[in-house]
Amino acid sequence: MSAVLSSAPPRAASRPQTLSRAGQLFLAVFVIVVYEGAVRKWLTSAASLPLVGLRDLCAAGLVFYAWRRGYLRQHIRITAAMFAWSLLVFGWGLLQLAAGESSPLIFIIGLRFWLLYTWFAIAAAASMNEADYRAALLTAAWMMIIMAPLAVLQHYSPPGARINAQLDSDDEEGIFVAVVGVVRTTGTFSFTSGYATFMALVAPAVFGLLSARKPRSRHYLFATMVFIAFLTGALVSGSRTAVISSGLMFMAYLLGRLLFSRMQQKPAAAVGVVMALVLVGIFAVFFRDAIDVTQTRFEQASEAEDFWSRVQVILVGEPHVFETVNWLGGGIGFGSNLANFVRTGSSGYFALAESEGGRILLEGGLLGFLYVGLKLIVIAIGLFKSFRLSMKTHSPFPVLVWLTAALAIITWPSSGQLTAHGLLGIIFAFALLLFRFPRLEIFPGRASKT
Numbered sequence: 001m002s003a004v005l006s007s008a009p010p011r012a013a014s015r016p017q018t019l020s021r022a023g024q025l026f027l028a029v030f031v032i033v034v035y036e037g038a039v040r041k042w043l044t045s046a047a048s049l050p051l052v053g054l055r056d057l058c059a060a061g062l063v064f065y066a067w068r069r070g071y072l073r074q075h076i077r078i079t080a081a082m083f084a085w086s087l088l089v090f091g092w093g094l095l096q097l098a099a100g101e102s103s104p105l106i107f108i109i110g111l112r113f114w115l116l117y118t119w120f121a122i123a124a125a126a127s128m129n130e131a132d133y134r135a136a137l138l139t140a141a142w143m144m145i146i147m148a149p150l151a152v153l154q155h156y157s158p159p160g161a162r163i164n165a166q167l168d169s170d171d172e173e174g175i176f177v178a179v180v181g182v183v184r185t186t187g188t189f190s191f192t193s194g195y196a197t198f199m200a201l202v203a204p205a206v207f208g209l210l211s212a213r214k215p216r217s218r219h220y221l222f223a224t225m226v227f228i229a230f231l232t233g234a235l236v237s238g239s240r241t242a243v244i245s246s247g248l249m250f251m252a253y254l255l256g257r258l259l260f261s262r263m264q265q266k267p268a269a270a271v272g273v274v275m276a277l278v279l280v281g282i283f284a285v286f287f288r289d290a291i292d293v294t295q296t297r298f299e300q301a302s303e304a305e306d307f308w309s310r311v312q313v314i315l316v317g318e319p320h321v322f323e324t325v326n327w328l329g330g331g332i333g334f335g336s337n338l339a340n341f342v343r344t345g346s347s348g349y350f351a352l353a354e355s356e357g358g359r360i361l362l363e364g365g366l367l368g369f370l371y372v373g374l375k376l377i378v379i380a381i382g383l384f385k386s387f388r389l390s391m392k393t394h395s396p397f398p399v400l401v402w403l404t405a406a407l408a409i410i411t412w413p414s415s416g417q418l419t420a421h422g423l424l425g426i427i428f429a430f431a432l433l434l435f436r437f438p439r440l441e442i443f444p445g446r447a448s449k450t
Contacts, residue, residue, distance in 0.1 A: 023132025025062040026124045029055050033422035034143055038188035041166045052418055059120040066123035075126045082122055089114050092367045093332050102331030110333025113415050117425030125432030130440055133433050137442055140205040141226045148229035151185045155236035159183050178238030178297040185237045194419040196242040197412055199233060201423050204400040206230040207253035212442045219443040235287040243294055252403055256396025314411050317358030329365030336416040356413050379406045389438050398434050405431040
């Protein structure tokens with residue numbers, strides 16, 4: 001993204017201004033992931049598998065496009081590493097099949113969760129151009145603007161209202177609430193976790209827009225609108241995850257804006273930080289009742305469970321994981337909600353573990369331990385390189401993207417939950433594209449349009 005605080009004049013004529021086929025496929029996946037839940041819960045529940053199949057087809061199409069056009073070969077090291085990992089996962093899955101720990105259908109589902117959207121992210125990062133990357137970031141921003149009014153409407157509507165209910169169920173007991181009479185916001189998603197994951201995904205784009213170079217006054221207006229929408233969406237979420245992740249990203253943005261800006265630009269950065277804090281204060285007063293609800297939610301949750309124990313489970317896994325894991329694993333893909341639906345007709349729970357790490361270990365055994373180790377290596381490399389990039393571009397955006405990617409890789413239920421899995425592919429693509437286009441102008445000047 002653009003040296004978000006850079007004063008360098010925009011490079012002009014050579015920049016592509018139209019979406020490539022890769023960009024079109026990427027945006028198709030992005031839109032389907034965010035809005036498939038709305039179709040499922042307000043139009044027809046029968047659309048679930050067709051929509052998932054369509055976005056998987058688009059994701060696979062993007063991988064094929066990147067391979068066919070030679071983009072993957074241009075990034076041979078990461079492609080070779082991913083190919084080796086894919087062979088290892090495929091071979092381990094065959095071993096689990098031979099040992100009777102899995103079935104052919106579960107094995108295919110496992111390949112989808114363990115490989116497809118990682119390939120999708122790598123292919124997107126290899127084949128998308130600057131216009132594609134800019135369009136994807138702006139799409140995330142517009143999605144946030146659209147999502148905020150819906151979240152407000154859901155928050156202030158009773159749990160049994162049509163906007164909060166599933167199409168095939170009028171049972172209010174199945175609707176998650178923050179406190180009695182106030183729902184935990186779901187937005188366009190079927191469950192609260194999807195909305196919280198989405199809020200985390202758009203956070204880097206929101207704060208990237210705030211710190212971006214803005215040639216025109218309408219760019220300032222748009223960035224402010226997106227920030228207000230994000231702030232509103234977090235305040236009315238009723239979700240501990242959404243509130244904590246949004247708050248941490250906001251603090252990281254404030255610190256990064258002051259830390260990474262050039263010395264002569266630090267006064268302007270400080271003004272921007274103060275204005276952001278003022279906006280937060282104003283909206284905190286305006287949505288005081290929503291804040292009270294969230295505070296009550298935290299208090300009630302702390303009475304039912306220890307907060308730090310919950311954090312430990314999310315980061316490391318449930319206690320039973322290390323007592324029951326075996327060297328071979330129970331079958332890659334077995335713990336996903338899609339596999340549960342295939343086996344039992346229900347997708348309302350995870351069969352092996354709720355935590356991402358626990359599910360991976362129980363599914364893969366020794367391969368699961370290797371998978372977790374590889375994730376930590378990727379996170380360490382990404383955070384290190386992003387910090388250096390933020391220092392070079394004088395922008396907090398690279399660090400914010402990789403902080404979100406790190407959170408996603410470790411904590412999102414991406415190996416089991418369809419929406420989280422798709423959104424992880426999106427944020428990982430954003431994180432990899434960052435290294436190809438570290439100075440992308442998200443608000444290009446007049447010259448770049450000629």
